[in-house]
Amino acid sequence: MRVRHEHQVALTDIAWKMVDLGLTTGLDSGDATLFDRDEGVIYALPAPSARLPIRTWKDVRPEDVAMVDERGNLHPASLAEPTVELPMHLAIYAARPDVNAIVHSHAEDSQVFAAAERDIPTATIDSYTRAGFGPIKCGEFGVVASVELGEHMVAALGSTSKAALMARHGAVAVGADLADALFTATVIEKAARQAMKVVSLGETPEQLTLYHIFDEQLARDIEAGRVHLDTQTVTVQRLA
């Protein structure tokens, strides 16, 4: 369970970017984690404490990043406790071996959909492919920091989605690494904003499908399971 300083630095960098991109509303709203699966160490933004009062995520330095194992036990070298939403992060990592990083945002446009407990339609090629070839689903409501919230988010993400909404709360973006998850977090905002603007044009945003992306035969083959679509790499592979 070796600690890598570069992971602590990377997580601090993401915390700062979350502020700059408007993905957090201040204090410790939202969070991010990174799972080094080789070492079995999860790096998490910290919970505020007397030693570390967090006014924004820009207060966090690399040495403040909390470290736990995959069951949530604190690493001996960790100077801080992890974010209160750790149970949700642990549940997602356990359910999705393709996920090594999670960005949980409290950004404005996705929170409008979360407030209404509505899915965000992905109506453009970039939002549809980024979200994992489907709408950004809103999970069932779960109390902050609860195990149930984690179960609801695992259900909303399913086996391939890269984005989901936490009812009355915020959004979750998952990825192969932190940059991937952060980019998806910004695309969730873009999809939410665009859906509301399409409504302002007097139209209903139409959910994209495989048939908008691939020719009809390939879309049918993917649906029938004859072709595997990897939603992380956006590649297709014909199955024998």
Ligand SMILES: [Zn+2]
């Ligand atoms: Zn939150």
